[in-house]
Amino acid sequence: MKILVCISKTPDTTSKISFKDDNTKYEESGVQWIINPYDEWYALVRAIELKEKNPSAQLHIVNVGGADNDPIIRKALALGGDEAIRINTTSDDSYYIASQIAEVARQNNYDLILTGKETIDYNSSSVGGMLAALLDLPFISLATKFELNENTATVTREIEGGEEVDEINLPVVVSCQKGVAEQRIPNMRGIMAARTKPLKVVEPAAVDALTEIVSFELPPAKAGVKLIPADNVEELVRLLHEEAKVI
Amino acid sequence: MVLVFIDHSDKQIKKSTYEAISYAAEVAKQINTTTEGLLLGNVSDNLADLGNYGLTKIHHVANDALNNFDAQVYAQVVAEAVNQLHADALIFSHTQTGKSIAPFVAAKLKAGLVSGAVALPVTSNGFVVKKNVFSGKAFANVAINSPIKIISLNPNSFPVKKVEGNASVETLNINVPSSKIKITATNKVEGEVPLTEAEIVVSGGRGLKGPENWKIVEDLAHELHAATACSRPVADAGWRPHHEHVGQTGIQIAPNLYIAIGISGAIQHLAGVNRSKHIVVINKDPEAPFFKAADYGIVGDAFEVVPKLTEAIKKLKGS
Ligand SMILES: Cc1cc2nc3c(=O)[nH]c(=O)nc-3n(C[C@H](O)[C@H](O)[C@H](O)COP(=O)(O)OP(=O)(O)OC[C@H]3O[C@@H](n4cnc5c(N)ncnc54)[C@H](O)[C@@H]3O)c2cc1C
Ligand SMILES: Nc1ncnc2c1ncn2[C@@H]1O[C@H](COP(=O)(O)O)[C@@H](O)[C@H]1O
Numbered sequence: 001m002k003i004l005v006c007i008s009k010t011p012d013t014t015s016k017i018s019f020k021d022d023n024t025k026y027e028e029s030g031v032q033w034i035i036n037p038y039d040e041w042y043a044l045v046r047a048i049e050l051k052e053k054n055p056s057a058q059l060h061i062v063n064v065g066g067a068d069n070d071p072i073i074r075k076a077l078a079l080g081g082d083e084a085i086r087i088n089t090t091s092d093d094s095y096y097i098a099s100q101i102a103e104v105a106r107q108n109n110y111d112l113i114l115t116g117k118e119t120i121d122y123n124s125s126s127v128g129g130m131l132a133a134l135l136d137l138p139f140i141s142l143a144t145k146f147e148l149n150e151n152t153a154t155v156t157r158e159i160e161g162g163e164e165v166d167e168i169n170l171p172v173v174v175s176c177q178k179g180v181a182e183q184r185i186p187n188m189r190g191i192m193a194a195r196t197k198p199l200k201v202v203e204p205a206a207v208d209a210l211t212e213i214v215s216f217e218l219p220p221a222k223a224g225v226k227l228i229p230a231d232n233v234e235e236l237v238r239l240l241h242e243e244a245k246v247i
Numbered sequence: 248m249v250l251v252f253i254d255h256s257d258k259q260i261k262k263s264t265y266e267a268i269s270y271a272a273e274v275a276k277q278i279n280t281t282t283e284g285l286l287l288g289n290v291s292d293n294l295a296d297l298g299n300y301g302l303t304k305i306h307h308v309a310n311d312a313l314n315n316f317d318a319q320v321y322a323q324v325v326a327e328a329v330n331q332l333h334a335d336a337l338i339f340s341h342t343q344t345g346k347s348i349a350p351f352v353a354a355k356l357k358a359g360l361v362s363g364a365v366a367l368p369v370t371s372n373g374f375v376v377k378k379n380v381f382s383g384k385a386f387a388n389v390a391i392n393s394p395i396k397i398i399s400l401n402p403n404s405f406p407v408k409k410v411e412g413n414a415s416v417e418t419l420n421i422n423v424p425s426s427k428i429k430i431t432a433t434n435k436v437e438g439e440v441p442l443t444e445a446e447i448v449v450s451g452g453r454g455l456k457g458p459e460n461w462k463i464v465e466d467l468a469h470e471l472h473a474a475t476a477c478s479r480p481v482a483d484a485g486w487r488p489h490h491e492h493v494g495q496t497g498i499q500i501a502p503n504l505y506i507a508i509g510i511s512g513a514i515q516h517l518a519g520v521n522r523s524k525h526i527v528v529i530n531k532d533p534e535a536p537f538f539k540a541a542d543y544g545i546v547g548d549a550f551e552v553v554p555k556l557t558e559a560i561k562k563l564k565g566s
Contacts, residue, residue, distance in 0.1 A: 129350030230547030
């Protein structure tokens with residue numbers, strides 16, 4: 001059993017969002033970087049649990065990014081990956097990223113590839129589906145539970161207004177969200193072990209990006225709150241009805 | 248031609264599809280072409296009526312095998328349809344279904360995808376689409392550089408527009424590959440308004456103290472035909488189901504009205520809701536950060552204010 005978990009680096013959720021160079025670049029100074037929560041808490045932890053049940057399983061971690069991503073990759077190794085592959089390039093085009101990961105996946109014949117539901121910075125929820133297309137594999141998105149059987153997986157996924165349970169033969173690409181696993185904290189032993197685990201750096205394949213971010217914008221600021229006294233809810237109802245016209 | 252993927256659930260076309268059609272019709276106007284629809288599987292709605300939203304033609308792949316959703320199969324059929332019909336652009340809504348197939352189709356066609364779009368493309372110089380980034384804290388303007396453009400539109404980001412018209416329906420013959428997925432169970436929560444499509448959302452936080460107190464939230468939601476939501480600690484504690492959790496690590500929503508009750512307004516919570524068109528905050532702490540992001544606020548005890556608010560709305564609706 002070979003498992004690949006795709007991890008992305010994102011700003012910590014409390015980071016201030018601002019832009020520089022004429023609003024074309026994210027202002028990274030002072031930003032704390034973390035593993036994208038969906039990748040760490042759900043995809044990675046679930047893969048680690050599967051490996052704990054089946055110690056012969058191999059768990060690889062892949063990241064597309066520069067050397068500044070190494071700390072978050074080491075953290076993933078500390079949590080429990082066996083080895084990591086960093087594809088040494090940066091991009092904000094999902095197709096470019098998925099194509100790079102597909103190159104790695106083709107060389108290793110994974111039985112299972114897990115991604116997060118989406119990155120909390122680009123929010124594309126695209127890399128998983130694109131990866132499945134490039135590898136010609138089935139794709140199950142927005143998983144909330146994942147169980148491995150002999151050669152199949154049982155995956156519960158979010159659908160409109162509920163959930164659906166799917167049985168699928170491996171190999172498969174699955175995007176993970178809340179429910180799949182619970183967040184873990186790396187322990188000292190894991191952190192020590194991570195220092196000597198292999199982190200391979202490979203150069204990117206030649207792929208054309210299909211999209212490109214030309215600029216960023218911040219949402220317009222709110223005009224300020226209108227406070228209504230607690231003993232006059234009728235006034236709030238009137239404002240919502242006559243001024244905002246939403247009820 | 249701009250092709251719209253007609254997303255449906257329980258044999259009904261989704262509200263977000265009407266938004267996608269209205270959006271596609273505007274895109275088609277910008278690039279001087281027509282708007283057509285693509286339907287996989289069967290619905291009970293009258294397809295010709297989709298002309299009233301801007302479609303001139305609907306291509307229908309009616310194979311029964313499509314009644315069970317499989318992202319890979321759907322994506323292969325959609326990609327083949329785009330090729331056969333020579334579509335210039337393909338529009339999805341950014342729903343569970345859109346999220347599973349749009350990227351798959353995009354990679355198959357080697358077409359650039361902007362997912363979670365919130366506005367019409369700017370076509371004066373290239374093809375640039377505004378999308379949500381940083382989980383609602385900012386927007387990015389993204390250029391699509393491939394010949395075929397694919398967009399998935401965030402629900403509640405574009406108004407449905409009615410026009411006069413009639414859509415013709417044509418059967419499209421595409422070979423449907425066999426599915427590798429066996430669906431063994433489907434569990435739907437009956438009668439709930441889907442959170443991402445809801446016009447009004449009433450949301451509760453830790454200030455409500457416990458799950459037994461949610462009746463005041465539900466009563467208010469019921470009166471407003473609203474969906475209910477909650478903050479993350481509330482879902483983590485099991486007071487409410489996970490699918491109600493909004494915020495940076497939950498669902499991002501953009502309803503017309505968001506009513507936050509006993510929620511402090513942490514940055515991660517705001518990220519998921521700050522695109523709501525109007526925000527009402529009810530919190531007993533006048534210093535709660537949420538008031539800075541609100542349009543209307545009441546400083547007071549939720550257990551007193553919310554039932555009174557529900558009554559006042561009942562009175563308004565009754566009059
Ligand atoms: C990585 C990360 C991701 C996160 N993602 C999310 C996310 O997606 N969504 C999210 O919501 N949070 C998220 N959080 C958590 C977030 O930081 C806050 O802790 C959380 O939003 C607080 O929830 P709350 O407002 O319900 O509770 P609290 O912060 O405890 O606020 C309760 C509020 O209720 C008010 N109150 C108390 N009693 C009453 C009363 N009787 N009447 C009226 N008001 C009352 C209080 O004044 C207070 O303002 C995340 C945190 C981290 C670290
Ligand atoms: N640069 C990257 N390197 C490795 N995996 C990534 C990268 N970007 C995105 N992913 C994976 O793809 C998922 C979806 O990302 P996105 O399509 O950007 O929302 C993430 O949750 C990750 O699992």
